[in-house]
Amino acid sequence: MSLDYYQQHAQAFFEGTVDVDMQLLYQRFLPLLPAGAHILDAGCGSGRDAFYFLQQGYRVTAFDASAELVAMASELTAIDVRHCRFDEMTLSEPVQGIWACASLLHVPHADLAATFAHLASFLESGGWFYCSFKYGQGEVCRDGRTFSNLDEAGLESVINATSLKLKESWQTADLRPGREQERWLNALLVKTTDVQGAE
Numbered sequence: 514m515s516l517d518y519y520q521q522h523a524q525a526f527f528e529g530t531v532d533v534d535m536q537l538l539y540q541r542f543l544p545l546l547p548a549g550a551h552i553l554d555a556g557c558g559s560g561r562d563a564f565y566f567l568q569q570g571y572r573v574t575a576f577d578a579s580a581e582l583v584a585m586a587s588e589l590t591a592i593d594v595r596h597c598r599f600d601e602m603t604l605s606e607p608v609q610g611i612w613a614c615a616s617l618l619h620v621p622h623a624d625l626a627a628t629f630a631h632l633a634s635f636l637e638s639g640g641w642f643y644c645s646f647k648y649g650q651g652e653v654c655r656d657g658r659t660f661s662n663l664d665e666a667g668l669e670s671v672i673n674a675t676s677l678k679l680k681e682s683w684q685t686a687d688l689r690p691g692r693e694q695e696r697w698l699n700a701l702l703v704k705t706t707d708v709q710g711a712e
Contacts (some may be wrong), residue, residue: 535562535614537685538643541701542612543569545641550609555602555632556616557594560586566612567592576602577616599628607637613644615697622652622661630675636704642677648684648696663698677702 543566546552554563554575559582563575567590576595577583587594595602599620611632620628636642649662663671665682672679680701687695 533561538614538699539565542610542641542643546610552610552612553604553608553635555599555611555613557586558582558616560589560594562612562614563592564590574604574608600631604635607640608635609637609640611636611640611642613642615645617644618646618660619658620661621659625661625671626674629672629677633676633704638704638706640704642702642704643700644702645697645699648698665698668698668700672702676704676706678705
């Protein structure tokens with residue numbers, strides 16, 4: 514199970530991701546948001562991105578399913594990172610942006626549509642949702658983790674019944690040393706009118 518992997522390898526994962534330069538992705542997402550916007554970092558991992566957003570003056574709510582990573586991310590960001598799964602997350606006020614960088618890819622493919630809809634319920638109308646998946650099709654298991662790969666058509670199919678609409682997608686190489694051959698699907702989605710029953 515993917516969660517077990519992150520519990521057992523939390524320190525190595527933290528060290529391997531916390532210093533990765535994500536500027537090119539930040540530059541696609543942050544200009545879409547108002548100054549001081551509230552961002553939900555969904556599946557925050559090391560807390561790298563939440564930390565950057567806080568430094569730029571944004572409000573951040575962050576959560577992760579790994580208790581070990583929650584502790585590390587809380588220490589890095591100096592905020593109270595929540596320990597929960599996607600389907601357990603609740604918010605009392607809407608956010609203007611959702612950041613799900615390489616996190617939703619561990620949701621089983623059959624549950625992706627419901628997970629997108631649940632997260633989108635926290636997003637105000639016109640808000641922006643960034644997500645990334647390993648590029649491809651179907652589910653694969655590797656090193657104790659399960660990945661739901663998506664290409665452009667697959668993503669469109671998953672969000673079809675939600676309140677999210679695909680505005681832009683693009684491919685990138687993995688930014689970690691030695692992983693450059695791995696391709697990623699990046700997408701910017703916008704919240705439109707709510708779909709009945711999307712939650």
